[in-house]
Amino acid sequence: MSKDENSYICPVCGYDGLGEPPYNRDLSYPSYEICSCCGFEYGFDDQDQDYSFKEYRDKWIKDGMKWFNPSKKPDTLDYKKQFSNIEKAIFMANANIIQMIKQYRDLTISLEELSKVIDVNSFAPPDYSYSVIICKEHVINVLEKNKREEVSELDLARWAKFIMFSEWYDYCEENSELIPSVLAELEAPLLWSNYADGDCGELKEFMGKLSPEKADSYINALRNNTES
Ligand SMILES: [Zn+2]
Numbered sequence: 723m724s725k726d727e728n729s730y731i732c733p734v735c736g737y738d739g740l741g742e743p744p745y746n747r748d749l750s751y752p753s754y755e756i757c758s759c760c761g762f763e764y765g766f767d768d769q770d771q772d773y774s775f776k777e778y779r780d781k782w783i784k785d786g787m788k789w790f791n792p793s794k795k796p797d798t799l800d801y802k803k804q805f806s807n808i809e810k811a812i813f814m815a816n817a818n819i820i821q822m823i824k825q826y827r828d829l830t831i832s833l834e835e836l837s838k839v840i841d842v843n844s845f846a847p848p849d850y851s852y853s854v855i856i857c858k859e860h861v862i863n864v865l866e867k868n869k870r871e872e873v874s875e876l877d878l879a880r881w882a883k884f885i886m887f888s889e890w891y892d893y894c895e896e897n898s899e900l901i902p903s904v905l906a907e908l909e910a911p912l913l914w915s916n917y918a919d920g921d922c923g924e925l926k927e928f929m930g931k932l933s934p935e936k937a938d939s940y941i942n943a944l945r946n947n948t949e950s
Pocket residue numbers: 732733734735736737757758759760761762
């Protein structure tokens with residue numbers, strides 16, 4: 723069993739002898755390698771069979787923790803140590819996504835770019851536990867971008883909706899009420915428009931309501947921690 727720095731860890735069982743990373747960029751680009759220990763196939767058991775890492779792990783343990791490839795089974799087994807690898811492996815699998823989730827929080831990438839690595843209409847995966855924190859500085863930052871016309875009102879509305887409902891983000895504690903109330907106002911245009919049908923009639927009417935003055939009032943509310 724390889725113990726060098728370049729060995730790759732199974733996010734299901736913690737076995738650290740994989741030949742390549744189980745996921746290249748994110749959970750959408752699996753290796754289709756089968757773990758010699760637990761037998762999980764990245765890209766099949768998750769995406770085809772719908773197992774979460776935890777569900778598969780629990781099932782594997784319940785079924786007696788049989789090695790998929792017994793020839794790879796080490797002479798001395800230390801499952802406690804092996805399991806301690808799991809969190810790190812899940813983090814590695816998610817590392818690239820987290821980076822993009824952070825970039826989207828600051829609107830340095832667009833929702834279209836983000837949608838190339840995750841399903842933006844779905845929730846964060848069940849194994850995800852590294853919430854990206856959003857503080858008032860981040861909201862102020864994107865409002866300033868809108869004032870400089872770097873991002874549109876529609877960009878902001880989609881951004882607010884994604885922050886609120888995707889479960890990728892967590893509000894920092896001191897503004898955990900104020901931030902969502904500002905986001906709800908920014909997101910409001912989307913409630914009145916049906917994007918699936920491409921009908922933006924009402925939205926067009928709404929667009930332009932986020933004037934620089936209105937953006938400033940949100941910014942001031944956030945800076946002073948008061949309801950606008
Ligand atoms: Zn495994």
